[in-house]
Amino acid sequence: MVNDQVQAPESAAESAGAASRPVLKRGTVLIDRYEVTKVLGLGGMSTVYAARDMRFATTFKPCAVKEMADSTVTVSDRQQLLANFEREANLLASLSHPAIPKVYDYFVNGKQVYLVLEFIKGHDLETVLNQSAQLLSEATVVDWALQVLDVLHYLHGHKPTPIIFRDLKPSNVMLTDADRVVLIDFGIAKAFQSGRKGTMIGTEGYCPPEQYRGMSEPRGDLYSLGAMMHHLLTRSDPRLEPPFTFHERLPRTLNPALSAGVENIIMKALSYEIEDRYESAAAMKAALLALGGRILRPASAPLPWPLSAGRRRFRRRVGLRFVGAMTPRTRCEARRRLAAIRFSLAHTTATCTPLTPPRARSHGDSRPMRGYVARRCSTRS
Secondary structure, eight states, X not given: OOOSSOBOOSSHHHHHHHHTSOOOOTTOEETTTEEEEEEEEEOSSEEEEEEEETTOTTSOOEEEEEEEOOOOOSHHHHHHHHHHHHHHHHHHHTOOOTTSOOEEEEEEETTEEEEEEOOOOEEEHHHHHHHOSSOOOHHHHHHHHHHHHHHHHHHHTOSSSOEEOOOOOGGGEEEETTSOEXXXXXXXXXXXXXXXXXXXXXXXXXXXXXXXXXXXXXXXXXHHHHHHHHHHHHOOOGGGSOXXXXXXXXXXXXXXXXXXXXXXXXXXXXXXXXXGSOSSHHHHHHHHHHHGGGSOOOTTOOOSSOXXXXXXXXXXXXXXXXXXXXXXXXXXXXXXXXXXXXXXXXXXXXXXXXXOOSSOSSTTOOOOOTTOOOOOOOOOO
């Protein structure tokens, strides 16, 4: 469910709470089924472990086990903790989307409550940003944002009531080995109730203004996405700045390589007033897609994380250059080229000769390069 590294708590209070909470040792078996292998994440509200499901005796079945922190002192507080825990479990069980981890089980063991989730292999975006030697490319971050908008569109359109994530930030977005994003930690997600106020909850810096007043609204997730894009593209951590000061730190001021179009979209999502933001995740996605070729894609921009061998082979086959994560438009073009290649091969006889590339691999070497498609010599009748 989370990355392979321990995530640090995000505040002094969380750090103190996490430090005082005991951690399960490797090899601990819960309810005679889940064997803990290591700690994945340690926060103020929960601890996440990597584990294996021992019910599958002949194979290694990984899973993520989330242990909810129990700091209750009264019976009523304990009942509230159990209610919140069951709410998260039931919420996840009602969702079905590739960018949302599946829930397998939940149980109470002694005084602790546990949630068993799908194990997502990869790294969260905060780790990717911290381990990147230079600023992330605009095209890469826009591709991640488009994927996040897809899952937000699904959550906000959930029936019978929309779901608001409420805690969108780089550390809660996983990047898998297949370059896909997955939202994690639905601990404070809730069903949308128009006009209903509650307690202030979220992460300072990414949290929209209305959420400080206890109000949650779908467009608040768009504000958090704008804050996340601002952080990823500029390395300016909003948790270290005064709240709601993004207009004083315009993205292109901190990163001149950004396009004006992407900056305008980020700042519109970061509008203080709800009505000034995009009306929906679909509208913000459409604005990003409308930029098209105006998104800057430097030819030398390295990928923030190595491509898998399968994706490298796919890109070589369809003739794509390694300029960053594949956008939806790039995927569409790749599928079109691949379909044309398959059609050509299906109507080509075995007497074809290889297609000589426009340039040789080295001076004086006229041998064809690997990956080029054979020239169609004759077609079948």
